[in-house]
Amino acid sequence: MEERTAGTSSSGGSRTGRNLPAAIAVGVAMGALALGSLYTIKELFLLVIVGAVGVGVLELTKAFATRDIKVPAVPVLAGLVAMQAAAYWGGPLWLLAAFAVFAFVLLIWRMFGDGTEGFVRDAAASVFILFYPTLLAGFAAMLLRAEDGDHRVVIFLAVTVASDIGGYVAGVLFGRHQMTAISPKKTWEGFAGSLVACTAVGAWLVTWLLGGALWQGALIGALAALLATVGDLIESMIKRDLGIKDLGTILPGHGGLMDRLDSLVTTLVPVWLLMTLFF
Template sequence: MSDLHSINEAINKRAGRKLLPSILVSLGILLLVWLSLSTFRVLFAVLVTGAVILGIREINRAFTAVDIHIPLWSLTTASIALCASTWLGGVSGLAVATAISFPALLVLLLPRGTENFVKTASASALALIYLPFLAGFLILLARPYNGLERVMTFVILVSCNDTFAYLTGVLIGKHPLAPKISPKKTIEGLVGSLIFTVIGGSLAFHYIMDSDWWLGAAAGVLTVFTATAGDLIESALKRDVAIKDMGTLLPGHGGVMDRLDSVLFAAPALWLALEIVRRAQDSGLL
């Protein structure tokens, strides 16, 4: 037992997070996603909206630490509006809601005066696009009749990327991928995630989406690079405001944003890929 404890502690130290709580939280999130999609799919939109609101609060705390004060309640309201519009109106609803919310946020900043207006407006725009807009593509994945299959395929892709980048990096990682941004990430971890995410994507597209395996392989490559980019961008944001985690809500992960970072960038890419495939199939090209 002491040997197992020592091994676990060594893995935690190498990876920079606690392994067991991280696994339990991931399984809990997976269960919530599956239950929402397998019962009433609108519950998934509610789940995404709740995560976005929590993420907005975490970003607000991070910005406040460097004396940037974004309009928390206005962004929360905009987040709810964007998520609801996406579920009800699809990609058009998301686009129109974003186009309305952005100038509305700027107008609501005017009573604060001109001091730090550019800084606050820029941070508010970043929060709006980074969270509710990108998260809207998660809702778009779930909207069609096969929303369960689409989202679970996405979960498999992102999970393969995160899990095997983590394991490969812990076991054989030696060469940092982006040492100034995220020292724990390694080139070996990226290669490992690429190999296993391509395999996972191929299997998921064949058995879950009932589609060609090579489309899943392509989706796997796309997911690895978009998810890794999202992870690095959140790491850069945290380093700029000098915090380790965005929050403490999720044991083993940190905050909600620490769980959403890769998801937010991978979701639009997969949605676009699925749309291209669907239209190509409808036109007889595939």
């Protein structure tokens, strides 16, 4: 999520057009859904992952289609379900194997689809979406599969949300120096806010929920801030290349699901790796 420049309108939206009350309401609802599934029957969270990432996949395939890039949604969605199951009940090797199988499925699907013209373009885009966000989402299932997986997922979600909130607030209050032309509204002050918020939230929750050391939580949070920013920039590059503002409109005040998943999926691998090493 990009941080925004200062100022709000009388209608409750920011000067950039973002409806803050709607964005907050949607964020609270999404948080309640995640917590409700995690702390009842945690396997239900797998359905939340499949639903959210599935919508994100459809948004990406639709966006790619605006440039006549054909990505078959059915095998990608089937791969999403298979990779979540493989990651949760099998682990990393099964996740990798499922990815490899469905990458070949996509190549074969395209080979018998629309002839030779555009094969490399369509096949590359299809495997890209199978990786981002589909494969990366499998690391959420691997966080979940631990005995204390519910706590691990909450920490992952909390530090990523802290990155968005910290970056937004610091960008609004102090943002002056542009970070990169890829995302003009992203500032170094906003990134500093993300870093501080993530580090603090990570240190707090890791010590409280997992009994870890402060430095372990702070490291997880700091790395999450860095990778969440990278995720924002990756999606900005995709949208700029495709010539679109948002990948969807399903979430009032946010845009599409991928506009929320961009920072989440890029933080998953390092957070999973550090938690596996530490705990």
